[in-house]
Amino acid sequence: MKREELEQVVEQALTFLAQILPGSISLYFPLLSVALTWAVKRSLAWEEEIFAWQVWPNPEWIRTKSDMFILDFFQSKPELNSHFRAEIDNRDLDALRSAFSRLYPIMGLEDPFLCALFYPELEKSDLAALLSTFDTRVEEAKADIKSIPERPRLLEGLRAFAEEAISLGIEAMSQKEIQKLILDVLKRDINNKDV
Amino acid sequence: MFKKPALLLVLTVFVGMACVSHLKEAKTSYAQGQRSARDYQTQASQAYFQKARQEAFQEVRGKPSGQAYMVKGLAELELELWQEAEESFLEAFHYGFEKGEEWAHHLALFGLASSLEESGLQESSRQVYRYLLDRSRIPSITLLAAQKYTESALEEALEREEKEKDKALDSLLKTAQRLSEKDMSCGYYFYLQSQIYGHQSAYRQSFERAVMARELGLPSEAVFRDNDNQIVFCYRGLKDELAPWDWEQFLSIYQEWMRRWSWTDPETPTWLKR
Numbered sequence: 001m002k003r004e005e006l007e008q009v010v011e012q013a014l015t016f017l018a019q020i021l022p023g024s025i026s027l028y029f030p031l032l033s034v035a036l037t038w039a040v041k042r043s044l045a046w047e048e049e050i051f052a053w054q055v056w057p058n059p060e061w062i063r064t065k066s067d068m069f070i071l072d073f074f075q076s077k078p079e080l081n082s083h084f085r086a087e088i089d090n091r092d093l094d095a096l097r098s099a100f101s102r103l104y105p106i107m108g109l110e111d112p113f114l115c116a117l118f119y120p121e122l123e124k125s126d127l128a129a130l131l132s133t134f135d136t137r138v139e140e141a142k143a144d145i146k147s148i149p150e151r152p153r154l155l156e157g158l159r160a161f162a163e164e165a166i167s168l169g170i171e172a173m174s175q176k177e178i179q180k181l182i183l184d185v186l187k188r189d190i191n192n193k194d195v
Numbered sequence: 196m197f198k199k200p201a202l203l204l205v206l207t208v209f210v211g212m213a214c215v216s217h218l219k220e221a222k223t224s225y226a227q228g229q230r231s232a233r234d235y236q237t238q239a240s241q242a243y244f245q246k247a248r249q250e251a252f253q254e255v256r257g258k259p260s261g262q263a264y265m266v267k268g269l270a271e272l273e274l275e276l277w278q279e280a281e282e283s284f285l286e287a288f289h290y291g292f293e294k295g296e297e298w299a300h301h302l303a304l305f306g307l308a309s310s311l312e313e314s315g316l317q318e319s320s321r322q323v324y325r326y327l328l329d330r331s332r333i334p335s336i337t338l339l340a341a342q343k344y345t346e347s348a349l350e351e352a353l354e355r356e357e358k359e360k361d362k363a364l365d366s367l368l369k370t371a372q373r374l375s376e377k378d379m380s381c382g383y384y385f386y387l388q389s390q391i392y393g394h395q396s397a398y399r400q401s402f403e404r405a406v407m408a409r410e411l412g413l414p415s416e417a418v419f420r421d422n423d424n425q426i427v428f429c430y431r432g433l434k435d436e437l438a439p440w441d442w443e444q445f446l447s448i449y450q451e452w453m454r455r456w457s458w459t460d461p462e463t464p465t466w467l468k469r
Contacts, residue, residue: 049416061418064349066394072428076462109420110467 003181006168010185013161020154024144025190026117026137031158032182033116039162040171040178051145053105053113053138062101067093070100073108080107083127102134103127116179117141217257221250221266228273244273261292268298272335277306294332301331305340312343321347328374338381341374345387353394364394382411386422393425398436399445402429406452423464430461 010032017028038049074080074088074096080103081088087095105111106118115122117137121130148154170178228243251267254260268283281302288295308323324344331337345367352363368391375384385408392401405425413419433445449461457465 052415052417059417060346060350061421064346064353064390066390068396068432069393069425069428072431073424076431105417108424109417111417 002168006165006170006181007185009161009164009168010182011189013157014186014189016157016161020150020157021144021148027141027144029119029179029182029186030113030116030141031154032161033179034113035158035162036165036170036178036182037112037175039159039166053111053117053141062104065100065104070096073100073104077107079125079127099131102131106130112175114138119179119183217250217254218260218263218266221247221254221263221270224250225266225270225273228270232273241274244270248274255286259286259290261287261290261295264290265292265295268295272302272333277302281306298333301327301333301336305336308340308343312347317347317351321351328370334378337374337377338383341371341384341387345371349391349394361395364391367391368395380411382408382413383418385411386413386418389422389425393428396432398429398432402426402433405429409456420464420466423466427462427464 013032014028017031021027021031034049034053070093071088071091074084084096084099086092087099106114106122118130118134121127121133145151173181224243224247228240228247231240231243248267248270251263251270254263255267264283264287268280268287271277271280271283281299284292284295284299284302286295288299304323304327308320308327311317311320311323321344324340324347327340328337328344331340348363348367348370352360352367355363368388371384371387371391375381375388378384385404389401389404389408392398392404402425405422408422409419409426413422430449434442437445453461459465
């Protein structure tokens, strides 16, 4: 597997996204990540999974998770345990439930789109920033996706990108390595345009 | 001289065969769609249902029958074209398919329940979903009604006082168990039971239902992962709760499942980042 060839494939995908989603640079990284993740996993419902994140923060089934499950979620992850120490100690389930509906898809279910959308906050472990911007950014992403006039073309392009990346052996890379590769190319692309 | 009538005869036979094959094709595609849907291959199943609908449409255009309209309605149901499915079932009824009217009626009720829910009339919508999950003989309507009903009833139960809540959870569990008895192959019904047992802190039962749900399949990756998280949650709950000997016994069972699922440790499903 040659890194340069993979970078080229990512560059082509970025050019494609710039045509189809010109004003939504913030979506390029999540869309490419999610397309690759589900393709590498050979997901049978690839198309549905690409847009599955759109139910958050409030899918019906999440509102009914048990209190004990929610407490366990916050207690079992060290970064959450320290950030929510007071709420856990006081059994403040209203506060925990509200945070749970935003953090669970990312830190519990590892939704690849949301993980990529909040990549900077996760890298810095900045939970406060993640929580305070979650609703707005997810709503913006939903609106951007909804406004694409050619959704089938977007899916076609993402699929072509994923298939090419797989043919170059991307399956051998971890999710983190894949994300880093996409980010490197994206940053370079943005810097070149700035210059 | 005989050429023309012979050609006509051949054409008639050919057209006749084509009509037969439209219905046959429709049925075959519908069956393939169902098989794919059972394996949660959403894209493939939708393509098969589309094909089944097109073939059934060709059939009813040339040779309308109760059977053709029924297959058309069933395909439309799977494609969530509620209004079209309702009309097809009514047509099927007019052509002699006796259940057609009842099915159309159940679809109309499902539409009504969804509208009630959207306008905030939770209690009324819950009653209609309940009626449908008890009475409907259309599997996809039963499943959708079950999802809607249990989510809504669970949400309501959690708002009640402790004693009332326990009673409501018991009743909801019985409903979910009845659904499994009606369709043992539906993983989602076991997922629902696992969630309810989780509320009752019955970790062993919750674990067992979650294992069954996982083995039978779940409707989306998110629900599948949530079910895995429930398994891990039960594992941790039982670790705290069980006496050493019981724990050893449970652990050996748990390790068997881990091997089957290729989990490298008891709290890390394969999809989880390490």
